[in-house]
Amino acid sequence: MSSNDFSARERGPRIELTTALAKDDDVLVIGLIAPDAENEPPTLLIADDLFDDETAEAVSSALTALGATHKAGDLTTIPAPATLPVSRILAVGLGDDADDAEALRKAAGTSIRALDGVDRVVSTLSAAAIGPVVEGFYLGAYRFEEFRTEKSRSDKRPPSQVRLLAPKTKENRAELDHSVAVADSVAIARDLVNTPPSHLFPAEFAERARVLGSQAGLRVEILDDAQLVREGYGGIVGVGKGSSRPPRLVRLVHDAKGSDKTVALVGKGITFDTGGISLKPAAGMEAMTSDMGGAAAVIATAVAAARLDVNVTVIATVPMAENMPSGTAQRPGDVLTQYGGTTVEVLNTDAEGRLVLADAIVRACEDEPDYLIDTATLTGAQMVALGTRTPGVLGTDEFRDRVATLSQRVGENGWPMPMPAELRSDLDSRVADLANVTNHRWGGMLSAAMFLREFVADGVGWAHVDVAGPAFNTAGPWGYTPKGGTGVPVRTLVAVLEDIAENG
Incomplete structure (x- = not known):
């Protein structure tokens, strides 16, 4: 798939507002919420005046007969009463807190994943909130089948159109358009992560970033391997030395x-990570196609900032390299000079992400940003500490907490983590300014962030978001999250940019 084809791909259904059911709607999705009284059937969450009393009673009775509950994600399908123009009704449980935005996202995502082969869906979930429902439907419908031939491609497709029962007000339209733009940016990040390393190597990754950025109206700069050597990007060059496919640095x-605020975004773009000479075990190595998840999220966020015309200057600095073992690869014990002059002893070539990020962070700080956020699939220790769905957020205390709070608000659930002072001395090197790893396995996520902190300029509000587990789902799909690339933490980054634009 060419870069232009990639950028033009439709990644989600067409979503619009409507005030009534239509005869060509296939399925009506409704929500079930907790009953008003114990031992009563769940209450239907429907738009005002959608059902008359008789229809509502018939729908409620049919669902009760099938044991439908308001348990989160519980799905029940019934034939629609003759009084409605649709053929089926799909009821989805919203859990105990029907006002929770994340519950609505998950309900919408769960619903649309169950509707393969249906063309048009109409939903009353928007009676509670439009934005989360739009995101849930759009992201739940996401599929990536670019490398399947007809013999293995599903003959069913997710719905191509979703209509939300809600007034066509200016505010509702604006919320819908905003949520579609955010969700599509998440889907862009998913596509990048899901593209195999045979087809997404540094030069191609940079080209896709160029096309996406240019189409969105971003200014784009790409440094090739010769420029990286000439300008002293020792971390990026060192990590890329073992590959036949040379590294890149992209700036968007x-x-x-109208804003006096600047936010720098930095994302780790290792298009495949074997571990280099410090070779990883073979089992599970195929998941390292996702080791550019941070870069994918940063590129997609920059595109979203342009599409949404966020009133803050955003500068994304994205290092891209492939970490391979070969006769030219850097060795454990080598010393490299990062961009800006700091020397680093490479004790473990599988701790490569922090080396490319360090170069990019120093370059990003030359732009004198007010805030800097870096994100990366950086450490297995993130999953040990927080599991596969919870990003770790570290950095300067106030900004770290702000980022984590916003991440939780949008449903990506970042969690603030400390950087204990006593870990810093473990990064001291025998021969250089720093070592790239400690000599023990304790607090690996925390010490990785402490390494990065050495390269952040004084006075910059900084947050590091470790998404080693959350960026790539190796289990089955759930809610609006597919197997494979998830697009985390795009929604967090967009929320932070918009918060800074509004509040400084």
Whole structure:
């Protein structure tokens, strides 16, 4: 797939507002919420005046007969009463807190994943909130089948159109358009992560970033391997030395003319990570196609900032390399000079992400940003500490907590973590300014962040978001999250940019 084809791909259904059911709607999705009284059937969450009393009673009785509950994600399908123009009703449980935005996202995602082969869906979930429902439907319908031939491609497709029962007000339209833009950016990140390393190597990754950025109106700069050597990007060059496919550095700029705030975004773009000479075990190595998840999220966020015209200047600095073992690869014990002059002893070539990020962070700080967020599939220790769905957020205390709070608000659930001072001395090197790893396995996520902190300029509000587990789902799909690339933490990053634009 060419870069232009990739950028033009439809990644989600067409979503619009409507005030009534239509005869060509196939399925009506409704929500079930907790009953008003114990031992009563769940209450139907429907738009005002959608059902008359007789229809509502018939629907409620049919669902009760089938044991439908308001348990989160519980799905029940019934034939629609003759009084409605649709053929089926799909009821989805919303759990105990029907006002919770994440419950609505998951309900919408669970619903649309169950509707393969249906063309048009109409939903009353928007009676509770439009934005989360839009995101849930759009992201739940996501599929990635670019490398399947007809013999293995599903003959069913997710719905191509979703209509939300809600007034066509200016505010509702704006919320819908905003949520579609955010969800599509998440889907862009998913596509990048899901593209195999045979087809997404540094030069191609940079080209896709260029096409996406240019189409969104971003300024784009790409440094090739010769420029990286000439300008002293020792971390990126060192990590890329073992591969026949040389590294790149991409810069994407969204200029906000009316803002005095600048946010730097940095994302780890290791298009495949074997561990280099410190070779990883074979089992599970195929998941390292996702080791550019941070870069994918940063590129997609920069695109979202342009599409949404976020009133803050955003500068994304994205290092891209492939970490391979070969006769030219860097060795454990080598010393490299990072961009900016700091020397690092490479004790473990599988701790490569922090080396490319360090270069990019120093370059990003030359732009004198007010805030800097880096994100990366950085450490297995993140999953040991927080599991596979909870990003770790570290950094300067106030900004770290702000990022984590916003991440929780949008449903990506970042969790603030400390950087204990006593871990810093474990990064001291025998021969250089720093070592790239400690000599023990304790607090690996925390010490990795402490390494990165050495490269953040004084006075910059900084947050590091470790998404080693959350960026790539190796289990089955759930809610609006598919197997494979998830797009985490795009929604967190967009929320932070918008918060800074509004509050400084």
